[in-house]
Amino acid sequence: MAQALAQRIAAVNHQAIDEGRIVGSVVLVAQRGELIYAGASGYADRERRRPMRRDSQFRLSSVSKPYITLAAMRMIEQQLLSLDDNVSQWLPWFTPALPDGRRPAIAIRHLLTHTAGLDYRFNQPQDGSYQRLGILDGMEQSSLTLEQNLRRLAQAPLQAEPGSVFGYSLAIDVLGAVLEQVAGMPLPQLFAQWVGQPLGLGNTGFYTSDADNLATAYYNSEPQPAVMYDGLRQTLPEGFGFEVEFAPSRALDRHAYPSAGAGMVGDADDVLRLVETLRSGCEGILQPHTAALMRQPHVGAQAEIQGPGWGFGFGGAVLVDAELALTPQNNGTLQWGGVYGHNWFYDPIAQLSVVALTNTAFEGMSGLYPVQIRDAVYGE
Template identity: 50%
Template structure:
């Protein structure tokens, strides 16, 4: 295992993700999924969710359940807006790939071609070359502060994950990130990291506009994703975030720290309203479940009008190898999300080539091209909706009829 993230994911997939006992193959798909959602709400593991399932391009299940704001009794709706956290990585990666297809950016370009001042060094003081490919595949030698102890280098440098520190500029965060030694030589292994935040700045510079404008021009506008971007389109529809807790999830405050081994994650939900905050390519987008399903369906069906079929094939192909264990054993990594290489090793009912990722505010999605299946499950509960029992029970309920 190369990271605590992977360890937690394995624990989730092995210990917290059995086939939901109330969802059986004899039930219809809607009944199986309703059972999973109803149980998670009844057990107060999640506050609210929107789940969409599409097969062959047709939505075969849709449900909004629970509360978008529990204290205000505001019900979850299909058009609820969510802080997407790491779901942002895939559309930002798609924007980078679109620029590559336009020959405005190169996979093997050194990052210093676009950000001359970004020159992190190895512990021995040498300065390696970091490429756009390595940013896309999380093989650039970077990491996240939640994957190191509380007194680790990222904490000491106050590097922002894109989830915290409202008002921080991109220039300052890149300065901080570049001041910290790399955790390994670029290209030598896989490590979940701040790579997509750096990629976002590369995309901005190669695209000739701020990252939000480039992503809008290349991805969201062509696909008609009018609800998705780096700002909140309608604050009244934004889901209130909660964190796992007993006897029920806890409403996040202005700053909310969630411990994990070896450190923890700090959330500042109000960051999204601070226009001074840098647009985080790795964690800064906001959108709806419907928009995200439309984006994933575009990838599943060949990428038009955003990417060519050949580029989407590269994006959804394992670029690193199963040793990445990006979501546990059997998982590699493509350009912007995990790729299932060995379903048996992963103990997953999904097909080889399944493309999948998740977000810290409580989200999980996957595309199974062989089954022509796309599933989006957004919640407002950290971390249950991300890697707890809920997303894996949703997955198992979808596949239950095929067992």
């Protein structure tokens, strides 16, 4: 089985690299807690002919979110925080208003499910309030602090009544600021204490201390992927939103504010440890009932978070109807990705955890590549 799996994944990687859809990738697959496939393909830096390695670091973008979600769930388990706590209990200055002037309560569960009424700048019109206020998405170069950016966010009108509508947003950045208050420490230190050390993560943080091991970031272009540069704006695929602004050098800046939703750097093995923890709890780091709570569809499948059949739990999209979604994954699967070119999922029925990190946007997140890796894992 392992040999056939390796052949299928190798074929996917070879095709994707040969067709110029990705430059390099690291793919890890675990089943029942045992690693059954690990492979690095292509280049970490094509121009320098530096091959991708299993321990190569990537700019994680939204793969940052489940790390901070895990920290929040651990604090909730220890009753330091509640799903029903209001954000303003911890951040008294964060009380954004609806267009009619009302300032509704935003609960922690609204942040975790992206139903807080917030948004991302990349999803807003060019003449919208997010642009006028200079709100950042967490991937740009900036001299702002986390609080300064979120104070700008608090001035923007809410998009909807909290709890009413799914809207992918800066909610996890707000959650990161809440956790700082709960723990009484900065987010990088909090991450290390609540997630990094318990999981044994050795290659993940809010900036890299080893620039030579950081995979170069590319974006899809003709005739082949091109090297990203600070200030690059790329339009997301249809259905995802507007333009995302990238700043690859942010990963090297120890002074950049810690964006809980988009600002981390790490490798595939650390992401696999995270995903396995979300799947199984990993020896008490997360209680089984909490892991089960995270993969409940707190936002129903009618929202079509990742297409028909997908809702949203805590930390990622939840598969509610596999037949409708046209996927071999089982109901209860939790998955998400990252705009720099990443995808991960776990299937609780098949007891599978899959991590596919690439250095190519947007193919590695929302192109054919993650679908092909998924199908290779299931033998389809």
